Amino acid sequence: MKIEKLTRKGFAAFGDVIELAGAKHYGINQGFAERYDDLCNVDVIEGGAVKVSLFDVKPRPHPICIDLMERHPLGSQAFYPLQDEDWLVLVCGAPKDENSYRCFRATGKQGINYARNTWHFPLLVFAPSRFIIVDRKGPGNNLEEVMLEKALFLAP
């Protein structure tokens, strides 16, 4: 699988890229801060609310075995890295369509927000890493997982 640079345009079918470049911004706090405003679509449905969490993430062995994909039918899910290190974002249009998989290399200054129902693999990092997450809490089953009959292997 080719690894692509993460850009807003390339990722648009899957959600938002959370980054300064291209964002609407303006000065606040008597000029002591610049606000890059409203960078992703926080989308929670069916009686849900928004929660903020932290993830500690470990790297997986290489080549990375991609044997399941997941999605969240009731809410978007945003991730922003807390270290300035590259990481990977693996998504697909349909889990059983091998040609629909896309892998993006994000920098440590790029977060992403999976749109509701975007198929994705869990976080992929090159070293132990921490992320802040904005996603949904509330009633209902917000996790759908598909095991792949034939695993894919990613060698970044």
Add this chain to the structure above:
Amino acid sequence: MKIEKLTRKGFAAFGDVIELAGAKHYGINQGFAERYDDLCNVDVIEGGAVKVSLFDVKPRPHPICIDLMERHPLGSQAFYPLQDEDWLVLVCGAPKDENSYRCFRATGKQGINYARNTWHFPLLVFAPSRFIIVDRKGPGNNLEEVMLEKALFLAP
């Protein structure tokens, strides 16, 4: 003004501390991630929704002149630092009551969430810094500011 260490207990009257210590956590993603879950009360009212933003913040000259305080009547406001550097959190119970002011020193691994209607000063940093913010968007006036007749000076 005394500068206190930021703790959940000390800050409880003003909002949440977003940190790993003391948080509910559990393993996810086949053991490759630990989730520290639902770390603050994201509270948006009157037809509002949640947005995610980034702030670039500059340090202020020392001693820091505290001449206004602000609060958000329609929503909470969470800040998490994107560098591992200490920063300051200045709040008060009532802007005109000098004795109600509290200043907390946060580490670079602590964020905070101002509860709705908590009086606070803008972000205070020791060097140019970046934060991720989770707060409210939507109709209504969500900013109340009070100019202080007599400025306070903070020399951290």
